[in-house]
Amino acid sequence: MKTVQIAKWRIEADPEATHDHYRSACPPCGCLYCRNFRKAFSGFPWFEELGVAPALADLLSDFPAESPDQRLYIGHYHLAGRLLDGPEIMDGQWDESVTAAIGEFTIGFSRSEDGLILEFEAVLPWRMDESQED
DSSP: EEEEEEEEEEEEEEHHHHHHHHHOOOOOOOOOHHHHHHHHHOOOTTHHHHOTTTOOEEEEEEOOOSSTTEEEEEEEEEESEEESSSSOOTTTTTTTOOEEEEEEEEEEEEETTTTEEEEEEEEEEEOSSSOOOO
């Protein structure tokens, strides 16, 4: 276990268990929008410390953004560990009191049965040669 500080949170993380989770995950989705997410986002510097595979979000949804050359992504990553300090997202609360802006991402943490969930939303550029379909 290691302690990692991320914005206003202090997390006790088990990077090996998190890495094992992503190693056993299904292959990444091959749809146009998920491929764009992977092309536009390579992870945070602290992802490696936590054992997270940026290409393998456990949940990833996309929506048209205000600008036609961007997409709105909402999703989460599973982490093995526990929250030591900092606000927790509860009952769908998603505001500045429980989130932090990091670049084009807004992130927050919630608990799961076996660890933590790093929740996010982000508006990312469209990087694919193919045009958006919606």
